[in-house]
Amino acid sequence: MTYDDIWFPLQNGLETFLGIPVIQAEGLGKQPPYPFIAIKFTLFGQGVGQVSEKLEGTNKVITQALESVISVTCYAERIEDAHNKTNQARNYFLGQGHYELSDHNITVVDVMPANNRDVFLTTDYERRAGFDVRLRTKLVESFEVGVIEQVTINERMEE
Template sequence: MNAIIAKIFQDTQIRIVEANQNNAPTLTVPYGIYNITSPFIKGVGTEDVTYQVTETNLEKKRTEQYKQTVSFTFYGTDNETTIDLANKVRQWFLFFGEEFIQSKNITVVSIGNIQNRTTFLVDSYEYKHGFDVQFRLSEELTKNVDFFDKVTI
């Protein structure tokens, strides 16, 4: 996720930081936050298990696809700013960042609608808008398995 956030900043100049972090820097608006709300959503079907024989051992590889949901929220001094920030980053996921995301072996499954997440704090509003993105990722695990190549009877 760090590489995606860095690329969004490079392409849009919109600062986005991870939510719910201890010792997080205090930012001035406008900025965005992201939160991985569902880190692992099991994919449909079963994992793929394969074996590969090398010169010295047998390698077992397990590959599984899963989904991950990330929520983006943008803060600003007014509604127009937060809507604009959310829209620019949403467009980045839809179009401008497509090749970069694919180069990381990640697929965008869905991008939600931009929603008003503004809250009233004592005597003023905290303006924010955001959306969720669902990604498809792949996890690959490999281990060496003992085997024998000759049997003496």
């Protein structure tokens, strides 16, 4: 599963649910008007549990659960807007998003409590609130393995 396989369902689902822009945090693009959501992957693709290996014909298939953690932060001019949109975003992951993301093979494992993430900017605060979400996906890697069709053994005795 690639970054985009996770990012696009997250972005599209949350943006549709909230009705405000959802962007990648710390990007180089222009910041949208307030309020907006920024998502940052703080952990991407850590293996969880046992690796499964099996042969399907001449293909070896390796499967493993991968865990990622995303940080979801709402940026707003007013603290109440940041808190309200943050709570709505949490509700997305706890409800509708849980089902929508599962259609893309993304499982919501845990939605952490929301907290204040305000930042002081020269003369005023940028109001922020946010939370983290643990997600799981499945890595499936398949490749062809060689098959030995014939073996010739030469025996030679040395004395």
